[in-house]
Amino acid sequence: MKSNALSYLLRTRIRNQLVSFLKKPVRLIYVAVFIGLLALTLVGGKAGESDADRVIRDFSELTAGLNYLLIIMFAVNFLSGLKNGGSFFKMSDVNFLFPSPINKRSVLFYALIQQIWTTLLIGVFILFQYTSLHLNYNLGFGGLLLICLAYSVSVFFSQTAAMFTYTLISDSDRNRRLVKTGFIFLVLLLAAYVGVNALRGRNGPIEALASAGNSFPVLLFPFAGWMGAAAGGVLTGNYLQATIFLLLTGAVFTALLAAMARSKREYYEDVLASAESVQNMMNAVRDGIAPEAAPRNIRVGRTGLGKGEGASAFFYKHLVENRRASKLPVRPASLIFTLITIGFSFFVRDGGLLPVFVFSAYIQIFSVAMGRFNRELTKPYIYLIPEPPFKKLLFALAESLPTELLESALVYIPVAFILGLPAYACILAILGRLSFSILYLAAIVMIERIWGGTLSKVAGMLVYLFCDILLALPGIILAIVSRLMWPAAIPADAAALLCLTAANIPVAALLLYLSRNLLRYAET
Numbered sequence: 001m002k003s004n005a006l007s008y009l010l011r012t013r014i015r016n017q018l019v020s021f022l023k024k025p026v027r028l029i030y031v032a033v034f035i036g037l038l039a040l041t042l043v044g045g046k047a048g049e050s051d052a053d054r055v056i057r058d059f060s061e062l063t064a065g066l067n068y069l070l071i072i073m074f075a076v077n078f079l080s081g082l083k084n085g086g087s088f089f090k091m092s093d094v095n096f097l098f099p100s101p102i103n104k105r106s107v108l109f110y111a112l113i114q115q116i117w118t119t120l121l122i123g124v125f126i127l128f129q130y131t132s133l134h135l136n137y138n139l140g141f142g143g144l145l146l147i148c149l150a151y152s153v154s155v156f157f158s159q160t161a162a163m164f165t166y167t168l169i170s171d172s173d174r175n176r177r178l179v180k181t182g183f184i185f186l187v188l189l190l191a192a193y194v195g196v197n198a199l200r201g202r203n204g205p206i207e208a209l210a211s212a213g214n215s216f217p218v219l220l221f222p223f224a225g226w227m228g229a230a231a232g233g234v235l236t237g238n239y240l241q242a243t244i245f246l247l248l249t250g251a252v253f254t255a256l257l258a259a260m261a262r263s264k265r266e267y268y269e270d271v272l273a274s275a276e277s278v279q280n281m282m283n284a285v286r287d288g289i290a291p292e293a294a295p296r297n298i299r300v301g302r303t304g305l306g307k308g309e310g311a312s313a314f315f316y317k318h319l320v321e322n323r324r325a326s327k328l329p330v331r332p333a334s335l336i337f338t339l340i341t342i343g344f345s346f347f348v349r350d351g352g353l354l355p356v357f358v359f360s361a362y363i364q365i366f367s368v369a370m371g372r373f374n375r376e377l378t379k380p381y382i383y384l385i386p387e388p389p390f391k392k393l394l395f396a397l398a399e400s401l402p403t404e405l406l407e408s409a410l411v412y413i414p415v416a417f418i419l420g421l422p423a424y425a426c427i428l429a430i431l432g433r434l435s436f437s438i439l440y441l442a443a444i445v446m447i448e449r450i451w452g453g454t455l456s457k458v459a460g461m462l463v464y465l466f467c468d469i470l471l472a473l474p475g476i477i478l479a480i481v482s483r484l485m486w487p488a489a490i491p492a493d494a495a496a497l498l499c500l501t502a503a504n505i506p507v508a509a510l511l512l513y514l515s516r517n518l519l520r521y522a523e524t
Contacts, residue, residue: 006102006110013114033462041130042141061206062137063235064213066147067228068343073151074158074224075187076336081162082169082180112257116156123152136348143235150231157223157253164260193217206346223249311387311395318372318399330407333370337363338410345415353493356415357429361436365468367407368440371400377448382519390516397441397512404437405430428497435504436472442508442515443467449515471511475503 097107126148133139169175197212212218219229226245233242308316328335341363345356376382376396385392408430416426447463479496 006106010110010113038127041128056138057136058207058210059137059236060210060214062133062139063228063232064210064218065343066150066231067213067218067225069340070151070154070224070228071187071190071218071221072336072339074154074221075183076332077155077158078162078165078183079180081159082166082176082183109257112160115159119152119156119159123148123155126151139235146231146234150227154224154227157227157249160253160256161223164256167260190217190221209346219245222252311385311392313385313395314376314382314392315395315398318376318396321372322399322403330403330410331367331370334367334403334407335410337367338407341411342414342418345418353415353419353421353425353429354496356419357432357493357497360411360433361472364404364433364436365440365465368400368404368437369444369464371403371441371444373397373400373441373444374448389519390513392519393445393512393516396519397445400437400441401434404434408433408437425494425497428494428501432497432501432504435501435508438508439471439504440468442511443471445515445518446511449518471507472500472504474507475500478503 093107093111097110127144130139130141130144133144134141165179169179194209194212197215198208200208214232219225226249229245230242230249233239233245308314322331325331330338341356341360344359348355348359373396382392382396411433412426412429415421415429416423421429443464447460447467451460451463478499482495482499
């Protein structure tokens with residue numbers, strides 16, 4: 001009867017979500033846009049098959065890249081889960097299921113089933129990489145679905161492992177530090193192994209990285225390496241390898257769940273704080289307030305802004321907030337994007353700088369959206385300072401420029417060495433990436449000026465992506481024309497970067513000027 005209660009609750013939630021979806025037809029627009037973009041990606045991949053100059057790359061590069069991606073995302077999710085337990089539970093579960101006379105093992109499996117559906121949606125973005133993966137590695141759509149599934153399942157395992165570990169060490173700060181330090185040491189040791197093999201490779205860094213990414217030490221990395229090995233085995237026809245690692249994954253995961261279910265530790269207190277934190281974040285998003293994670297233990301160092309008066313105080317305020325939020329000079333998420341872009345440059349080095357620049361500009365859309373400007377708009381102070389609204393707007397946006405400049409340098413200086421680029425090409429790439437950050441900031445300001453906070457989260461993201469593409473079109477068209485008409489004495493990639501930068505800056509400046517009164521009244 002008790003298990004039937006959980007089954008009924010799960011069925012009712014699924015039914016209510018479907019009914020809610022049908023009652024809001026605007027969500028069908030999101031689905032139509034998603035299907036349309038996916039269809040465009042599939043058509044692009046099929047259209048490129050007729051290219052006679054298409055070169056099929058070594059498939060081991062793809063499997064190695066998949067292993068690296070899974071390990072990076074597993075490490076990030078696991079370390080994040082060590083801070084708050086990575087709870088699968090919501091406040092409604094904590095308030096009603098935990099006090100109910102239902103076996104905690106059943107409650108745990110109920111939460112895991114709900115989380116599986118969430119993690120499957122996480123890997124959807126990989127489907128949009130079909131064109132490049134099909135053209136470069138001749139990967140079919142079935143193989144792409146397998147990669148998407150491996151990514152989602154690996155994320156799910158990272159959350160489960162983090163929750164299990166957290167329940168064992170949550171009562172001791174010393175144990176938490178030891179586990180965190182040990183896991184980081186394991187990741188660094190694996191990175192050192194890959195780096196040494198890349199430097200000692202005789203056939204070039206790409207072949208060395210591919211060989212290291214498919215080697216036994218990488219495949220032995222818990223869960224992430226196992227899922228990469230299983231997916232790689234299916235893709236390459238090595239079904240024995242796939243079977244072995246799938247059995248290993250299933251056995252360890254089953255043992256982990258059994259240990260969680262039979263443990264004498266009550267995980268109610270462990271997940272209560274994380275469930276409250278998640279609920280507060282959801283309430284903040286629902287109220288139009290951008291949530292921001294704060295460290296558990298805050299060391300009081302220098303206090304005060306030190307500089308700034310009037311509108312300029314926002315610039316120094318954001319610098320102080322960045323310093324207190326992370327010990328690194330760049331955001332952890334941006335650092336991950338940087339590493340992904342550098343890794344991407346290894347696999348497309350034959351195509352030159354432009355493919356890397358396009359990929360970097362695409363990822364930058366998401367990193368710029370994580371800036372502090374949106375958070376500042378939810379507070380009253382920026383509207384109350386008696387300064388011209390345009391001046392306040394510029395200083396509120398100014399914090400992103402040094403951050404984006406540093407990130408651009410961290411991306412393109414290593415890329416320049418990998419691709420063997422001259423110094424001027426590296427400088428042009430840095431300036432071009434900086435111009436795209438200004439363009440994306442202008443798009444955020446324009447959306448806020450037109451719609452304010454009326455857009456939902458999904459609608460706002462779609463509008464943001466559409467505006468970014470629309471605003472980048474002048475530079476893209478100019479860059480295409482330049483590659484066709486530019487003098488042969490000047491490299492085509494350099495000409496394209498010059499045109500993109502020259503077009504992005506005026507477009508962004510015009511948008512910012514037209515939106516100059518955004519901060520005149522809080523209601524606008």
